[in-house]
Amino acid sequence: MEITLGPLLYFWPKDRVISFYRDVCEWPVNRVYLGETVCNKRRQMKLGDWLAIGEELQSAGKTVVLSTLALLEAASDLAALKKVCDNDRFHVEANDMAAVHKLSQAGIPFTTGPLFNIYNAYTLKELIDCGLERWTLPLELSATDLYCILGQADELGLTDKFSTEVFVWGMMPLAVSARCFTARAHDLPKDDCQFVCMQYPEGLPVYSQENDRVFTLNGIQTQSGRCLNLLGDVPAMAASGVDAVRVSPQPDGTKEVVLSLVDQVSGVGEHELVHPAGCCQGYWHGKAGMVPMVDITP
Amino acid sequence: MELVCPAGSLPALKAAVDHGADAVYIGFRDDTNARHFAGLNFNEAKARKALQYARDKGVKVLVAINTFPHPAGWSRWTSSVDAAADLGVHAIIAADPGVLGYARDKHPEMRRHLSVQASATNLGALAFYHERFDVTRAVLPRVLSLSQVQALAEKSPVELEVFAFGSLCIMAEGRCWLSSYLTSESPNTVGACSPARYVRWEEQGASMDTRLNGVLIDRFDPEERAGYPTLCKGRYQVKGETLHALEEPTSLNTLGLIPELERAGITAVKIEGRQRSPAYTAEVTQVWREALDAYKANPETFSPQASWQKSLAGLSEGCQTTLGAYHRAWQ
Structure with a gap:
């Protein structure tokens, strides 16, 4: 079972990004996803900067994957996408069909991220024909859904043709929009956003009028209000055909999550990590995504 | 056209x-x-x-x-x-x-x-x-x-x-899972956003609360017309202010x-x-x-x-x- 580190979803200062990944070189993760997937205006890190980080991680023995933008609108977005797909050094994670189009034309195999809608093995088959070699389970699907899809893939003779990754820790990216909600909260138009999202290294919390944490604003992305924590389910995943588990970088405690996962994978661990916003496990257990384990009847 | x-x-x-x-x-x-x-x-x-x-x-x-x-x-x-x-x-x-x-x-x-x-x-x-x-x-x-x-x-x-x-719809359609986050059902899986069977209207004194699977989506004063609790059009608290954080009705x-x-x-x-x-x-x-x-x-x-x-x-x-x-x- 591989442990992977998903793309950084927040907008951190460049120095912080570089020093974060320098630390990651020392962490026991097998595969690291790099790049800006959320907002086409966040351009402080150029492709060259990401490639340089990638080289360091690769030297440290990690597999490096470049992640692509999830919402592509303008011609300039497609030009940036082309550069990523043509990088020649690292694998690519497709987060939009535009990336699949480019990569399949060039005959380059790819991974799909958690925002990519794959709900059945017939869809997997279409994408495998285009070069998919790994997929990430969409966040809203459950363990039962996953095993049904893998069973269906088996019936279609696809079993050896792809590997499966599951997002197991982090605030879940649950929506993308044209509108920047962080700028809206600051009463700024998107075209003059002043990069206020940099003030929120773990996103801007949204509470109900009863003070329940509901969502998290991250620019044009809306995330879950609670942190997904499937560490306790990892041993069962390993036994059921999941090849890799993904941790999404948070400003604090990410290394501890990775270390805890190493224990989980080897079957010796406790999984009592907590997150200040609270944790949830609903989706994996077939419930509303926000539901915590304590409310899930066995 | x-x-x-x-x-x-x-x-x-x-x-x-x-x-x-x-x-x-x-x-x-x-x-x-x-x-x-x-x-x-x-x-x-x-x-x-x-x-x-x-x-x-x-x-x-x-x-x-x-x-x-x-x-x-x-x-x-x-x-x-x-x-x-x-x-x-x-x-x-x-x-x-x-x-x-x-x-x-x-x-x-x-x-x-x-x-x-x-x-x-x-x-x-x-x-x-x-x-x-x-x-x-x-x-x-x-x-x-x-x-x-x-x-x-x-x-x-x-x-x-x-x-x-x-x-x-203010999100990229097909790429919004907020409804299933709150209710377990989304447009992608069951063909509905903020489904009616999870909706509750609750009078609280003179005001009206609207809920989706228990989560308070909006609270209306008596002079306001209480709208359906579509989750992206509710009033939430951000940075200590109560506002339509995502979109207005x-x-x-x-x-x-x-x-x-x-x-x-x-x-x-x-x-x-x-x-x-x-x-x-x-x-x-x-x-x-x-x-x-x-x-x-x-x-x-x-x-x-x-x-x-x-x-x-x-x-x-x-x-x-x-x-x-x-x-x-x-x-």
């Missing part, structure tokens, strides 16, 4: 046809379409009647099979595609690559339109669906600005259909953009609202028919009549309308 109108029932379809729709889109009575609400949609017999009625008046019928099938229900989606082909509909509207592949292989002669749920917002994605599934038309998500729509239309390999009027209205859309080469404009009443469908269809005809008669001098705008505002959420993402400042 073709006027594409919604119908959740035979009376609504008749209303759309009688008031000037060029095409009407419908769904079957199950979770294969993104407006799967109780009492709505068509069984096969009703669909056959619908087809007959529309055909007699020269109006096309499109069938939305635009949710994402899970393996256990796969045969429901393929049966729907087969049924649409058997009915001889003008086109299906689909999003899932598995479903599109099935339609391509089994019914190559039936037109395939790409649903907005496929979230194709750029030339690369449009080219992919066109090349792989021979999609001939795509419905664009409501996240693009007018200039982005114009740029796409210039080079698109497929016909483009854009949303003209109705509920405003409002509807999309692009009547004023008819000249720009027409000049850009957009093929069709779509009215949202298969869940609406026949009376609603009739009124919106009639206003848009008049507007499109008025533009055609005098493109140089076209401007939306006040009576049209008044009528559409009256049919809108919170009686407000917006240009949404078409207008850059909204973003």
